[in-house]
Amino acid sequence: MAQARADLMQGRLNPFGTRIDEILSPTEGRIGDHRVILAGTNNYLGLTFDPDCIQAAxxxxxxxxxxxTGSRMANGSYGSHMALEAELADFFARRSVIVFSTGYMGNLGVIGALAGPEDIVLLDAxxxxxxxxxxxxxxxxxIRFRHNDAADLERRMRRLGERARTALILVEGIYSMLGDQAPLREIVEIKQRLGGYLxxxxxxxxxxxxxxxxxxAEELGVEAEVDIVTGTFSKSLGAIGGFAASHHPDMDLLRCASRPYIFTASPSPSAIASVRAALQALRSRPELRERLWSNARQLYRGLAALGYRIGPQPSPIVPVLLGSPEEGVAFWENLIERGVYVNLVPPLATPxxxxxxxxxVSAAHTPEQIERIIQAFAALRAPAAKAMAGA
Structure with a gap:
């Protein structure tokens, strides 16, 4: 790992922790001497500079x-934490919601407490x-099943026999690397026949x-078949924190069994206040989602027209698959020099x-900014084609 890191540190910028020197808006920033369009954040609804969110915080x-200065189990459950849980429960139409310090902690806290040594978990690879x-x-x-392969999930569940009825199935709504969606209808149908929790x-x-x-789950009309929803506040809601929502009557028992809930300091009051305001914006301003998808489709079509290998379906996450790690670093640095910041993802984290x-992309991007991103990729098309030909 040390050698691989050293090899990738030969460029002009640090690919393992880019220093963003100034944030100018939800969509622009400065990296060194380069003013860049921020096309590598998860700020999907563009709410990080929303006046209501800032004022609430x-x-x-x-x-x-x-x-x-304390965990949720100790002194870290304020009235605002409880209010956010109630508002999220209403939003998701679920019996109860638990708020965690991060989305990462939410998954650790829920899955780690639910699935012990005697249990079986089936998860998308x-x-x-x-x-x-x-x-x-x-x-x-x-037990891993092939990515987005419901048939492979079914084969593995059938091998479990009766044990499949109490297995926990884990998938994501949109996958963070390729921007593709889980085949949730098919997975729900398998669950209905063979059992398990989803x-x-x-x-x-x-x-x-x-x-x-x-x-x-809402998009596909299968919310009633999803036992637990987890998520984060660090993407569409523009802050930090995580949650788990469920109809299960014993959901609150996790507060007594979840180590990340019990032993991690709770989210700051300012973060909670910002999330509450962002949730209100999400609920009352559907035009944000409409602008997000307009921008996502514009970028997806633009990069596809240039011949890049991209994700399998339009999404606010648009990956461009390259060749070797060194080629990836060079491509990423050249984009920054052309005024566009995106995420560089090394092979250890990629399918x-x-x-x-x-x-x-974000709802805050303008069509002109999306076009500038496309033009930056167009300027690098020849080197990218060479890299892909050798991959």
């Missing part, structure tokens, strides 16, 4: 201070690292999919072991 900062780590925390037996991580799909923005750059 500032007021909470004045009224309640900088932090709770491309699930997020937090889901894999949660399974390790609980010690469950882990948890859907809607981190990248809340605020993005569904008539009301509740995610993929298939290839470097990729990941674009993420």
């Amino acid at each position: 500032q007021q909470a900062l004045e009224d309640q201070g900088t932090g709770t 491309d699930c997020h690292a937090s889901i894999y780590d949660a399974c390790k925390l609980g010690g469950a037996q882990v 948890l859907v991580d809607e981190a990248h799909s809340v605020g993005v999919l569904g008539t009301h923005g509740r995610g993929l 298939g072991g290839q470097a990729l750059v990941r674009c993420s």
Whole structure:
């Protein structure tokens, strides 16, 4: 790992922690001497500079201070934490919601507490690292099925026999690397026939999919068959924190069993206040979702027309698959020099072991900014074609 890191540090910029020197708006920033369009954030609804969110956070900062200095189990459950849980329960039309310090902690806290050494977890091979780590925390037996392959899930469940009836199935609404969606209808149909419990991580799909923005399960009309929804506040809601929502009558028992809930400091009052304002914006301003998808389709079509290898379907996440890690770093640096920042994802974190750059669009991007992103990729098309030919 040390050698691989050293090899990728030969360029002009640090690919393992880009220093963004100034944030100018939800869509623009400065990296060194380069003013760049921020096309590598998860700020899907563009709410990080929303006046209502900022005012709510500032007021909470004045009224309640900088932090709770304690966990949810101890002194870190303020009235605002409880209010946000109630508002999220209403939004998701679920019996109860638990708020965690981050989305990562939410998955650790829920999956790690639910699935112990005697249990079986079936998870999509491309699930997020937090889901894999949660399974390790609980010690469950882990069975991976091929990415977005419902038939492979069914084969593996049938081999379990009666044990399939109590297995936990883990998938995501939108996958963070390729921007594709889980085949949730097919998975629900398998669950109805063979049993099991279904948890859907809607981190990248809340605020993005569904008539009301509740995610993929709402988009496909299968919310009643999803036992637990997890997600984050660090994407469409523009802050930090995480949640789990469920109809299960014993959901609140997790507050007594979830180590990340019990032993991690709770989200700051300012973050909670900002999320509450962002949730209101998500619910009352559907035009944000409409602008997001208009921008996503514009970028997806533009990069596809240039001949890049991109994700399998239009999405606010638009990956561009490249060749070697070194080629990926060079491509990423050249984009920054042309005024566009995207995420560089090295092979250790990518499906298939290839470097990729990941674009993420926002409702705050203008059509002109999307076109400038496309033109920056067009300027690098020849080197990219050479890299892909050798891959």
